[in-house]
Every structure is written in structure tokens, then in C-alpha cells.
Amino acid sequence: MNAIVTGLSGRNAPIHPAAPSRAEAYIAAHDFARPTLVLDLDAVERQFRALTAGLGRAHVHYAVKANPEPRIVERLVALGSGFDAASRGEIELVLSQGAHPDHVSFGNTVKRASDIAFAHQAGITLFAADAEEELDKIAAHAPGARVYIRLLVDNPDADWPLSRKFGVPADRVIPLLAHARARGLVPHGLSFHVGSQTREAWMWAGTLDRVAAVWHAARDAGFDLHLLNVGGGFPAFYGTAIDHPTAYAAAVMDLIADRFGDVAQIMAEPGRGLVAEAGAIAAEVMLVARKSDDDLHRWVYLDIGKFSGLAETIDEAIRYQFVTLRDGAPMGPCILAGPSCDSADVLYEKRPVSLPLTLAAGDKVMIRNCGAYTSSYASIGFNGFPPLDVVVLG
Amino acid sequence: MNAIVTGLSGRNAPIHPAAPSRAEAYIAAHDFARPTLVLDLDAVERQFRALTAGLGRAHVHYAVKANPEPRIVERLVALGSGFDAASRGEIELVLSQGAHPDHVSFGNTVKRASDIAFAHQAGITLFAADAEEELDKIAAHAPGARVYIRLLVDNPDADWPLSRKFGVPADRVIPLLAHARARGLVPHGLSFHVGSQTREAWMWAGTLDRVAAVWHAARDAGFDLHLLNVGGGFPAFYGTAIDHPTAYAAAVMDLIADRFGDVAQIMAEPGRGLVAEAGAIAAEVMLVARKSDDDLHRWVYLDIGKFSGLAETIDEAIRYQFVTLRDGAPMGPCILAGPSCDSADVLYEKRPVSLPLTLAAGDKVMIRNCGAYTSSYASIGFNGFPPLDVVVLG
Numbered sequence: 143m144n145a146i147v148t149g150l151s152g153r154n155a156p157i158h159p160a161a162p163s164r165a166e167a168y169i170a171a172h173d174f175a176r177p178t179l180v181l182d183l184d185a186v187e188r189q190f191r192a193l194t195a196g197l198g199r200a201h202v203h204y205a206v207k208a209n210p211e212p213r214i215v216e217r218l219v220a221l222g223s224g225f226d227a228a229s230r231g232e233i234e235l236v237l238s239q240g241a242h243p244d245h246v247s248f249g250n251t252v253k254r255a256s257d258i259a260f261a262h263q264a265g266i267t268l269f270a271a272d273a274e275e276e277l278d279k280i281a282a283h284a285p286g287a288r289v290y291i292r293l294l295v296d297n298p299d300a301d302w303p304l305s306r307k308f309g310v311p312a313d314r315v316i317p318l319l320a321h322a323r324a325r326g327l328v329p330h331g332l333s334f335h336v337g338s339q340t341r342e343a344w345m346w347a348g349t350l351d352r353v354a355a356v357w358h359a360a361r362d363a364g365f366d367l368h369l370l371n372v373g374g375g376f377p378a379f380y381g382t383a384i385d386h387p388t389a390y391a392a393a394v395m396d397l398i399a400d401r402f403g404d405v406a407q408i409m410a411e412p413g414r415g416l417v418a419e420a421g422a423i424a425a426e427v428m429l430v431a432r433k434s435d436d437d438l439h440r441w442v443y444l445d446i447g448k449f450s451g452l453a454e455t456i457d458e459a460i461r462y463q464f465v466t467l468r469d470g471a472p473m474g475p476c477i478l479a480g481p482s483c484d485s486a487d488v489l490y491e492k493r494p495v496s497l498p499l500t501l502a503a504g505d506k507v508m509i510r511n512c513g514a515y516t517s518s519y520a521s522i523g524f525n526g527f528p529p530l531d532v533v534v535l536g
Numbered sequence: 537m538n539a540i541v542t543g544l545s546g547r548n549a550p551i552h553p554a555a556p557s558r559a560e561a562y563i564a565a566h567d568f569a570r571p572t573l574v575l576d577l578d579a580v581e582r583q584f585r586a587l588t589a590g591l592g593r594a595h596v597h598y599a600v601k602a603n604p605e606p607r608i609v610e611r612l613v614a615l616g617s618g619f620d621a622a623s624r625g626e627i628e629l630v631l632s633q634g635a636h637p638d639h640v641s642f643g644n645t646v647k648r649a650s651d652i653a654f655a656h657q658a659g660i661t662l663f664a665a666d667a668e669e670e671l672d673k674i675a676a677h678a679p680g681a682r683v684y685i686r687l688l689v690d691n692p693d694a695d696w697p698l699s700r701k702f703g704v705p706a707d708r709v710i711p712l713l714a715h716a717r718a719r720g721l722v723p724h725g726l727s728f729h730v731g732s733q734t735r736e737a738w739m740w741a742g743t744l745d746r747v748a749a750v751w752h753a754a755r756d757a758g759f760d761l762h763l764l765n766v767g768g769g770f771p772a773f774y775g776t777a778i779d780h781p782t783a784y785a786a787a788v789m790d791l792i793a794d795r796f797g798d799v800a801q802i803m804a805e806p807g808r809g810l811v812a813e814a815g816a817i818a819a820e821v822m823l824v825a826r827k828s829d830d831d832l833h834r835w836v837y838l839d840i841g842k843f844s845g846l847a848e849t850i851d852e853a854i855r856y857q858f859v860t861l862r863d864g865a866p867m868g869p870c871i872l873a874g875p876s877c878d879s880a881d882v883l884y885e886k887r888p889v890s891l892p893l894t895l896a897a898g899d900k901v902m903i904r905n906c907g908a909y910t911s912s913y914a915s916i917g918f919n920g921f922p923p924l925d926v927v928v929l930g
Contacts, residue, residue, distance in 0.1 A: 205877075206920070207876070207877055207878075207918065207919045207920070210917065210920065227920070228876065228877040228919040228920055229875075229919050229920035229921055230920065231917065231919075231920025231921060231922065232919065232920035233920075234920075235920065249877065250875070250876075250877050250919070251823075252822045252823050252837040252873075252875050253822065253823075254820075254822060254839060254875075255897065255898060272825070273823055273824075273825030274825075275823055275824055275825060275896070275897055276823055276825070279823075279897060294827065305879040305880070305882055305885075306827065307835070307873050307879050307881070307882055308877075308879065310827055310828070311827060311828050313828065314827070314828055314829075338879075426648075428646045428647065428648060429645075429646050429647075429667060429669055429670055429673075430667075430669055431666070431667030431668075431669060431670070433688065433700065433704055433705060433708070434704070434705050434707070434708055435708075441701070443646040445648060449847070449913065453843070453915075456850070456880065479646075479701050481623075481644070481646050481648075482601070482622065482644075483599075483601055483622040483643065483644050483702075484601075485699040485701050485702065485732075486699070486850065487701070488699055488701055491699075502669070503649065503669055503673060504649065517916075518915065518916065518917060518918045518919075519843065519915050519918050520915060520916055521847075521912065521913050521914060521915055521916070522911075522912065522914055522915070522916050522923045523604065523625065523912060524601065524912045524913050525601045525622040525623050525625075525626065525644070525912075526600070526601070526604065526621070526622055526623035526624065526625025526626035526627075526628075526629065527623055527625060528625065529916045
């Protein structure tokens with residue numbers, strides 16, 4: 143893995159992204175009474191345009207779970223985006239912001255029967271599935287719907303490889319397509335997920351090989367598949383260089399064209415890759431302490447932790463970048479922890495974070511590229527701390 | 537560890553607790569549109585009386601973070617309980633329910649300076665600390681306050697041993713007591729935490745030995761300590777037999793008397809041990825699936841997961857007991873997962889759960905003894921799922 147990157151100056155930092163963003167400038171210029179996520183809608187729009195420029199004819203379905211802020215959805219509706227919804231709540235959200243039902247897919251393979259019925263009533267006609275029982279539920283509550291089968295693929299190259307929770311092995315796909323047809327559903331296509339934060343486009347190749355083999359086998363078996371849903375995996379910048387989103391998306395599309403040829407409809411579901419870099423979190427140091435006089439590591443306690451927005455630090459999976467006003471000073475290793483009375487609320491311990499030796503309680507800390515998977519993970523009030531506040535720059 | 541326990545009949549289950557509780561009977565008799573925690577206030581009261589009967593002169597300070605339901609706090613105020621608060625939010629909560637400031641300690645060792653000032657204004661005079669910088673903050677914002685120093689002790693016998701996040705090693709305690717005195721604070725006592733879910737009273741012995749050594753050394757050094765805060769660790773029943781709370785608490789008090797002699801004031805901070813058994817969760821099966829025809833394990837997806845109330849399944853730390861209406865049928869091993877589109881939202885995989893082979897989507901599942909550390913951990917709406925609903929039986 144990469145070295146830890148800190149400092150507004152970008153010392154040791156790769157080129158992309160360049161200068162402090164508008165969200166970061168806003169944080170630098172304001173005081174905050176509690177941890178606050180600042181989101182820049184224009185940055186979301188720029189990223190959408192950059193991704194779609196590379197994706198060409200593939201249609202973006204934003205993975206709403208990454209950040210369900212209504213104004214993000216509203217902006218994306220205006221830009222012509224589609225939406226990947228995980229629940230009735232997310233469907234209601236995107237429809238309330240003006241999304242057309244034709245642009246919404248119900249992408250969770252685990253759906254409550256009454257939520258399927260709700261989606262069907264609302265005009266949504268595209269559903270994910272990876273099990274016979276799920277197809278039976280869809281057939282019962284959304285008769286005649288189009289379904290795509292999620293394929294289980296392992297991608298050891300992703301920063302956050304997925305578990306086996308979603309999808310079926312290759313040899314189960316054709317039986318499921320047949321089951322869908324037998325239940326009066328339209329076996330419309332396949333989906334997969336290459337793994338969250340797949341940092342380089344070439345890492346898609348092995349997965350695409352395996353999906354293409356299933357795709358062609360299904361077509362050979364008489365299933366007239368129209369839709370290839372390539373899921374998410376589009377990366378955000380967390381300190382390791384990544385390609386420009388247009389180049390990355392174009393390279394993925396080239397890999398797809400090589401393997402799939404002329405597919406009628408391609409969908410991509412960026413979440414993190416669309417909104418992570420559009421947000422930054424304003425946080426504060428609560429306490430700096432050494433457990434003993436000869437400890438090499440300080441303990442630094444922030445006012446935000448695993449249960450108030452930084453859930454993706456579980457297993458130290460996502461390594462955020464921290465910026466302080468003292469970043470010119472000499473640095474030293476820190477164990478970083480959250481504010482709750484919970485011993486599990488430690489953010490980085492196996493791989494400490496380098497922070498200024500002069501850091502003290504009350505100091506402002508900015509956490510970069512936090513627009514995805516932060517505010518929505520926050521607990522309703524664990525330890526009496528309110529959820530992450532959100533400020534939207536329109 | 538113990539065998540998995542399922543079934544209302546209590547087959548294979550140890551004796552304690554006995555029959556289905558009032559919360560469980562309520563769940564059996566009602567339908568729920570979404571995951572719901574049912575809390576029985578009378579069960580909280582019974583447990584409070586059972587614990588205090590064993591604790592004798594030690595005063596209970598309920599660890600509010602375990603379950604901040606206002607009606608639990610209200611009932612405990614009426615019973616004469618004190619409160620261990622983690623934040624300004626929890627202080628406001630307990631005061632709003634009638635707690636006297638003298639019965640509230642600000643027990644988080646990581647406090648926002650403005651929250652210390654708020655607590656001081658509200659009349660709270662007892663604060664925890666484990667670092668010089670924290671003592672400086674308390675001296676500045678709550679001048680003259682009583683402080684207790686948290687000692688870091690390892691207890692490998694707890695089901696959930698704590699990290700090194702809280703407390704200082706033994707050799708740092710006297711310097712911190714001296715630092716407190718030099719800052720005009722009252723060095724009032726010591727605290728420690730034996731580890732969450734310490735299932736048997738004898739497991740306290742080693743920890744108490746170490747704390748007592750520090751306690752006596754501090755008194756020999758001229759610190760007139762009054763308060764021994766023994767923290768939490770009182771267990772709840774999750775399938776492995778535990779002692780009756782009165783016997784457990786009395787045994788711990790005996791261990792304390794042997795080692796500390798005549799301590800002026802003893803505080804205990806049960807959270808889980810006070811409220812866990814007073815609640816049960818009503819959940820529903822969303823989907824049952826096999827990933828392939830020859831899989832031994834089914835995947836069972838519930839409508840509640842890591843991000844909507846069952847956060848303590850992280851690392852499979854707490855093993856809940858599941859009850860279904862089909863528990864008479866033959867059983868088989870299942871991987872249990874939550875409803876979100878998040879591959880990390882898997883509850884039990886390393887050690888599968890035994891559930892009826894006939895289990896199907898739509899079945900009601902009751903999760904026993906969920907009164908602690910569930911509702912407050914729930915996310916504000918990850919994946920568009922609402923937070924855990926709460927029903928209180930008064």
C-alpha cells in the first residue's frame with residue numbers, strides 16, 4: 143500500500159486531485175460546532191461529466207447509498223443520471239427529486255416483498271436478483287418485470303474486495319435466467335461488482351473475462367440478454383494516484399467492448415467514484431495523550447469516529463487523508479480514535495497516521511474526500527453524539 | 537464457547553433466564569412493519585433491584601450509552617439510580633428525566649471543552665480523566681471539580697476485551713493525581729473497566745488485584761482517595777449460563793472488600809448487565825438462498841443488520857439467540873446477513889447459526905436479549921432503511 147499522505151501542500155502526494163477543493167476552502171474559512179460534512183454540488187457535476195465522457199453510451203445509475211443527500215440527487219436528475227436504489231426509502235427519495243421511474247433500478251438483491259410491490263406501483267420495471275426465492279417474490283409483486291442476475295466474481299485487486307454476500311457462481315446463472323422466464327419475468331441481463339475502490343482500470347480485465355464467458359453462454363442458451371450492468375468500483379482519491387475519471391472509464395469501456403461486442407444497453411453504478419471527492423469533513427481534536435512517557439505513539443482522539451461517520455475505517459479499509467493547520471511542523475505517528483466511550487471506536491492503530499507533534503485539543507482537522515459512505519453510516523446518536531452534520535454548497 | 541441456542545422451548549439452553557419474557561411475548565403477539573426493539577421497563581426495574589441487592593452499598597450509575605431510551609432513564613431516576621454520561625447529549629437527557637446532578641458523572645475520558653463547561657454549569661462535579669491535557673481542560677472549564685483517573689487494565693477473560701483506548705498504565709496514575717491537585721482539582725478516586733460481558737465474577741480477581749495495588753500506592757503517597765469506580769462488565773445472557781445478578785454482584789463486592797477494605801464510596805456502571813435482557817428485537821427473513829446446489833450453508837438475509845441495530849456482531853463479538861416459529865423443524869447451518877447493499881453487512885459467517893431448514897422469506901424472527909447497544913448504534917438511514925424502531929412496555 144501507499145505511504146500516508148498529509149498536508150495541504152501535498153508533500154508526497156500524487157498529482158490528482160490538485161488544489162484544495164471548494165469544500166476544503168469552505169472548511170478552512172468557517173468554524174463548526176460539531177463534525178460537519180461539506181459537499182460541493184458543482185464538484186459532483188464535474189465528476190459526473192468526466193465519468194460520462196469516458197463511459198460513452200453506458201448510462202450512469204448513481205448508487206444512492208453512497209450519499210443520499212437530496213440535493214445531490216436533484217442535481218444528478220438535472221444531468222440525466224439514472225439511479226440504483228437499495229430500498230423503498232431510496233426509491234421514494236429519487237422520485238421525490240424528479241427522477242423518472244424508467245431511470246431507476248431496484249438494485250438490492252435482498253428486497254422486502256412489500257417494497258417490490260411499492261416499486262412496481264411506482265412504475266419501476268428493472269430489478270436485481272441472485273436467488274430463486276427472490277425471483278419468486280418479484281414475479282408475485284412486480285409481474286412481468288425485467289430482471290438482471292447478479293454474478294459472483296472475486297476480485298483480489300480491489301482495495302475493498304467484496305464478500306460472497308451478493309451474487310451467484312457462474313453455473314447458477316442460466317438456471318436462474320430460466321427460472322425468471324418460467325415465472326413470467328423478462329430475463330434482461332447480468333450484473334456484477336468488480337469490488338469497491340478498484341484503483342486501476344486493468345484490474346477489471348479478469349473479472350470481465352469471467353462475466354463475458356457467462357454472458358455468451360447465456361446468449362448461446364437462447365437468452366436474448368440486453369443489459370450489462372457493470373456495477374460500481376470506480377475509485378476515489380485517498381492518497382494513492384488514480385487515473386483521471388474519463389481515462390479510467392474509457393479504458394473500462396474498451397475492456398468491455400473487447401469482450402462483449404455489441405451490447406444493447408450498458409449501465410454503470412458509480413457511488414464512491416462520483417461523490418467521494420466532492421466532500422470533506424470538518425472535525426476537531428478532542429485530546430492528545432501518551433499512555434506512558436516512553437511511548438512512541440501518541441493517541442489522538444477526534445470528535446468523529448466509527449459510529450458518527452467514519453464507518454469505513456472498520457478494519458482500516460479506507461485510509462482517509464488528514465489536514466491540519468500545523469502541517470508545517472515536525473510530524474510523528476499517532477493512533478487515531480473516535481470520541482465515543484467504545485473501545486472499538488479506534489480508527490487507525492495497525493498503521494498509525496502521521497500528524498504534527500504540536501497537535502492539541504481544539505485544533506481543527508480536515509478529512510479529505512469524504513463525500514461517500516460517511517453521513518449515511520452515522521448512528522442516530524450513539525453516546526449522545528448527534529449524527530454528522532451536512533452543509534451543501536449549491 | 538457455547539453451542540448455539542435457539543428455540544422458544546429453550547432446548548439446549550441453560551436455566552437463566554427462564555421463560556419467554558414480556559417483550560418476547562409481545563413480539564409473538566404482534567406484527568411489525570420494520571425491525572423493532574421491544575423494551576420492558578419492569579424487566580429493567582427487576583434487574584436494577586437484583587443488581588443493587590448484590591452490590592450493597594455500591595451505587596449504580598447506569599451507563600446511558602447502552603440504551604438512551606428516555607423512559608428507561610425516567611424509571612431508573614425513580615429507583616434512585618445514578619448515571620454515567622458520555623457526552624453533553626446524555627447529560628441533557630438524564631437531567632431532562634429528573635436526575636440530580638449529584639447523581640451524574642461525566643465518565644468519558646475524551647470530552648469537548650465546551651461540554652465540560654456545560655456540565656459544570658449544570659451542577660455536575662465528578663469527571664473522568666486519563667491524560668494531563670484532559671485534566672487541564674477540566675481545570676479550565678470546571679474549576680475545583682472532583683476527578684477520578686482511569687487505570688488501564690487488560691482482562692483476557694472478558695468476552696469483549698477492551699482495547700488500550702481508555703486509561704493509563706499503573707505508573708502514570710500517581711503523576712496524574714498530582715497533576716490534578718496542582719491544577720486545583722480534587723483527586724477523588726480511581727476507575728477501571730474489567731471488560732464488557734465479563735461472564736463470571738471470579739474473572740474480576742486479577743484486575744482487582746492490579747487496581748488495588750495502585751489504590752494503596754496512591755493512598756501511601758498521600759492521596760486521600762474516596763471513590764472506587766468499578767465500571768461495567770456485568771454480563772447479560774446470550775446463551776451461556778451466567779450467575780443470577782445478585783449473586784454475581786455480591787461476589788464482586790466480596791472480591792473488592794478483600795482487596796480494598798473500607799472504601800468511602802463505590803460506584804458501578806452497568807449498562808449491558810442492566811438493560812440487555814429487558815429487550816428483544818422483532819425482525820423478518822428477507823431471503824433464504826443457497827449459492828450453489830451443493831452448498832452446505834444457506835444464506836439467510838434478515839431485515840436488520842450491522843448498520844441498523846446489530847453493530848455488536850462486528851467480528852462476531854456478541855452472539856445473539858434467534859427464535860423462529862419453525863423451531864420444531866430440523867435445523868441446519870446458515871450464514872446470517874443484513875439487508876443492506878454492503879458486502880460488510882454479514883452478521884455471522886465464521887461461526888454459522890443453526891436455523892430451521894424450512895425457514896423462508898417473510899418469516900418472523902425474534903432476537904433475544906437485545907436491550908443494550910442496539911437502537912443507539914443504528915445508522916440514521918444507511919441504504920434508505922429507517923433506524924431501528926422502539927416500542928416501550930411501561
